[in-house]
Amino acid sequence: MKSPIFAANWKMNHAPADATAFIRSFLANFGKRQDRSVIFFPPALSFGAVVGALKDRPDIQLGVQNIHWEDKGAFTGENSAPIARGAGAKYVLVGHSERRHVFGETEEQTGKKVAAAVRAGLTPMVCVGETLAQREAGETEQVVLRQLRAALSTISSAQAADCLVAYEPVWAIGTGRNATPADASAVHAAIRAELHRILEGGSLAVPILYGGSVNRGNAADLLAAPEVEGLLVGGASLDAEGWASIVLKRSGWLSRLSFKAYLRNHSRTAMFTRFLVILLIIDSIVLVTAILLQAGKGGGLAASFGGASSSSDSLFGTRQAGNLLTKTSWWAGGLFIFLAFILQIASSRGRAAPTSVLDQAVGTPPAAPTAPATGTGSQNVVPLQTAPATPAPAAPAPAKP
Numbered sequence: 486m487k488s489p490i491f492a493a494n495w496k497m498n499h500a501p502a503d504a505t506a507f508i509r510s511f512l513a514n515f516g517k518r519q520d521r522s523v524i525f526f527p528p529a530l531s532f533g534a535v536v537g538a539l540k541d542r543p544d545i546q547l548g549v550q551n552i553h554w555e556d557k558g559a560f561t562g563e564n565s566a567p568i569a570r571g572a573g574a575k576y577v578l579v580g581h582s583e584r585r586h587v588f589g590e591t592e593e594q595t596g597k598k599v600a601a602a603v604r605a606g607l608t609p610m611v612c613v614g615e616t617l618a619q620r621e622a623g624e625t626e627q628v629v630l631r632q633l634r635a636a637l638s639t640i641s642s643a644q645a646a647d648c649l650v651a652y653e654p655v656w657a658i659g660t661g662r663n664a665t666p667a668d669a670s671a672v673h674a675a676i677r678a679e680l681h682r683i684l685e686g687g688s689l690a691v692p693i694l695y696g697g698s699v700n701r702g703n704a705a706d707l708l709a710a711p712e713v714e715g716l717l718v719g720g721a722s723l724d725a726e727g728w729a730s731i732v733l734k735r736s737g738w739l740s741r742l743s744f745k746a747y748l749r750n751h752s753r754t755a756m757f758t759r760f761l762v763i764l765l766i767i768d769s770i771v772l773v774t775a776i777l778l779q780a781g782k783g784g785g786l787a788a789s790f791g792g793a794s795s796s797s798d799s800l801f802g803t804r805q806a807g808n809l810l811t812k813t814s815w816w817a818g819g820l821f822i823f824l825a826f827i828l829q830i831a832s833s834r835g836r837a838a839p840t841s842v843l844d845q846a847v848g849t850p851p852a853a854p855t856a857p858a859t860g861t862g863s864q865n866v867v868p869l870q871t872a873p874a875t876p877a878p879a880a881p882a883p884a885k886p
């Protein structure tokens with residue numbers, strides 16, 4: 486796994502003086518590290534204070550929470566992508582649920598903002614997520630993938646490959662109710678498959694973060710979930726010490742070594758399949774060893790077992806060794822056929838992706854998803870509806886220059 490990304494969305498919190506004090510306190514708890522990236526999204530008016538407070542820490546990145554889609558003009562109260570870039574931002578949140586649902590930002594506008602960000606050299610962090618009603622109606626993937634397509638529709642696939650995506654279920658933002666790691670993984674897998682399609686095969690570099698009521702208690706488990714490559718955090722990023730403790734959580738692959746997290750994040754079927762694959766590998770080694778030893782039967786074989794040259798005909802003497810090896814080969818061969826048969830049945834009943842038993846066993850993301858845009862292999866997402874995608878709402882009349 487790549488280094489995880491920890492992004493703090495301060496929303497409308499921390500005036501310049503508070504922001505400076507926060508960064509001071511955060512830096513006291515967080516030394517430079519190569520194995521994770523940290524991004525702050527302060528409010529626009531506190532941006533300069535944070536830039537100043539971070540002047541000795543170029544390892545920590547900054548972004549703005551919003552931009553207008555025009556580069557400049559008569560848009561009182563707005564900030565443009567070039568202004569944000571000039572102020573020191575590298576990133577910008579686009580399509581955050583509060584922009585969509587509180588300020589009525591449309592999918593068409595998110596697309597225009599993504600284009601403006603890319604034009605100015607900012608990296609958009611595209612936020613997507615379904616409402617509770619949409620999840621309960623089984624529309625999670627449909628909504629999330631439609632938002633993703635709309636946001637990336639205004640830039641080339643090469644430019645889209647440099648973006649970040651954050652899956653933030655609306656019902657989880659600021660509610661204290663986070664998605665389970667399995668839920669998050671399932672939607673992330675669907676996003677990954679869609680990115681693969683949009684980017685014509687090159688989606689692996691786009692990090693997909695999870696956001697929605699992340700806190701100290703659940704951050705490690707969410708980070709350990711397959712396909713979760715970082716966290717976008719609102720409320721829990723407002724306290725410097727608490728935020729430092731989240732940022733210092735173990736990275737995904739280390740957390741996966743935790744048996745508790747492993748049990749929580751994998752279905753029983755997946756664990757059983759993995760167990761069978763491990764058994765098959767051990768059995769194959771035993772089988773090959775027994776065959777190789779038999780090939781060197783007689784003195785060589787007995788020597789392997791330490792008794793052939795003796796006439797004592799002990800348990801590991803030539804005759805018995807031959808019997809033991811023959812029996813071992815038969816048992817190992819039988820077990821091999823049996824396990825292969827069971828695994829074949831398991832894979833033919835398996836979900837669409839990952840497609841092979843080995844994929845399921847090692848948890849590799851599907852290499853080349855061929856599923857249609859709305860149908861992927863995420864087994865934990867509420868089933869997809871087959872209804873046609875809803876067109877993006879029309880953009881409001883543009884402001885007069």
Ligand code: PEP
Nearest residue numbers: 658659696697698719720
């Ligand atoms: C957010 O605003 O992006 C967010 C995830 O908020 P919270 O962590 O408070 O749910």
